[in-house]
Amino acid sequence: MKNTTLCYIEQNGQYLMMHRVKKVGDCNRDKWIGIGGHLEEYESPYDCILREAKEETGLTLTDCAYRGLVSFCSPNYETEQMHLFFAHTFEGSLREDCEEGDLQWISREHLMDLPMWEGDRIFLNLLPQDVPFFLLKLVYDADGNLISHDLHFTGEAREPLLISACLLGSPCRYDGKTKPLSETVLQDLSARYTLIPVCAEILGGLPTPRIPAEIQPDGRVRRQDGEDVTDAYLRGANEVCRYADITDAKTAILKARSPSCGMGTVYDGSFTATLCKNSGVTARMLTEHGIRVLTEAQLSSLLPDESR
Numbered sequence: 001m002k003n004t005t006l007c008y009i010e011q012n013g014q015y016l017m018m019h020r021v022k023k024v025g026d027c028n029r030d031k032w033i034g035i036g037g038h039l040e041e042y043e044s045p046y047d048c049i050l051r052e053a054k055e056e057t058g059l060t061l062t063d064c065a066y067r068g069l070v071s072f073c074s075p076n077y078e079t080e081q082m083h084l085f086f087a088h089t090f091e092g093s094l095r096e097d098c099e100e101g102d103l104q105w106i107s108r109e110h111l112m113d114l115p116m117w118e119g120d121r122i123f124l125n126l127l128p129q130d131v132p133f134f135l136l137k138l139v140y141d142a143d144g145n146l147i148s149h150d151l152h153f154t155g156e157a158r159e160p161l162l163i164s165a166c167l168l169g170s171p172c173r174y175d176g177k178t179k180p181l182s183e184t185v186l187q188d189l190s191a192r193y194t195l196i197p198v199c200a201e202i203l204g205g206l207p208t209p210r211i212p213a214e215i216q217p218d219g220r221v222r223r224q225d226g227e228d229v230t231d232a233y234l235r236g237a238n239e240v241c242r243y244a245d246i247t248d249a250k251t252a253i254l255k256a257r258s259p260s261c262g263m264g265t266v267y268d269g270s271f272t273a274t275l276c277k278n279s280g281v282t283a284r285m286l287t288e289h290g291i292r293v294l295t296e297a298q299l300s301s302l303l304p305d306e307s308r
């Protein structure tokens with residue numbers, strides 16, 4: 001079994017990706033991946049990723065979190081244990097003569113459009129999330145198709161719970177603000193569940209801040225200035241459903257009344273703070289996906305009496 005490392009370097013919403021187009025016989029030929037390579041003799045995974053990052057990019061990583069262990073199984077190759085890292089700070093300048101491929105900063109919303117191994121999309125979705133160290137087994141067939149994946153979070157076995165990122169304190173609302181739950185509730189939730197923060201509007205590629213949007217009587221989502229943003233809302237909802245599949249989450253706590261996250265009640269499309277019976281695009285899609293969706297007002301069923 002061979003041991004390798006892989007690191008994704010993220011800065012200002014962009015990931016440093018390598019387009020593997022230079023090496024003859026490269027098993028990753030034409031795909032986009034992060035930075036990394038084989039462990040050399042007497043190297044730890046951490047030694048290896050620092051060396052590989054320096055060699056391939058010219059950058060010295062100054063913070064590098066060990067996030068997961070990924071096992072690749074394929075009839076075509078020796079089984080590989082890949083140590084996965086995520087880095088945000090570095091020193092130095094990017095080299096332009098990497099022998100392995102072409103380096104390019106790619107914005108997060110365009111990452112999934114790149115040709116890559118299907119299993120890479122699973123851990124790329126997990127990296128920006130506040131999830132525990134994970135073990136991921138990926139099984140490919142001889143044609144390079146992903147035929148199964150098995151994901152486990154380490155530590156105490158806690159049920160995964162999707163949660164609107166703005167309820168966790170992320171400033172991702174349309175006005176750049178947040179709506180965090182109380183400290184007590186957050187502590188109780190994180191003691192019982194592995195919280196998977198998701199913001200469908202960000203995942204759909206919308207900026208923050210952004211012009212507010214509401215679901216219209218014809219079912220489309222339009223901004224206050226009339227622009228139709230339904231496609232971005234649907235894209236984000238699909239991404240959240242993908243997170244549910246990847247993490248095997250069965251329940252989601254979503255922010256009430258939002259055109260994405262609202263469950264049962266949302267604003268009526270007139271931008272006059274008038275409510276109507278309907279659900280946000282993500283809440284509806286998750287429900288159709290078999291996920292139980294609750295709003296923050298319905299947390300009581302998930303928490304002990306004293307923190308409700």
Ligand code: SF4
Nearest residue numbers: 164166199255258261
């Ligand atoms: S889409 Fe959901 S998580 Fe994102 S800001 Fe709106 S309510 Fe919060």
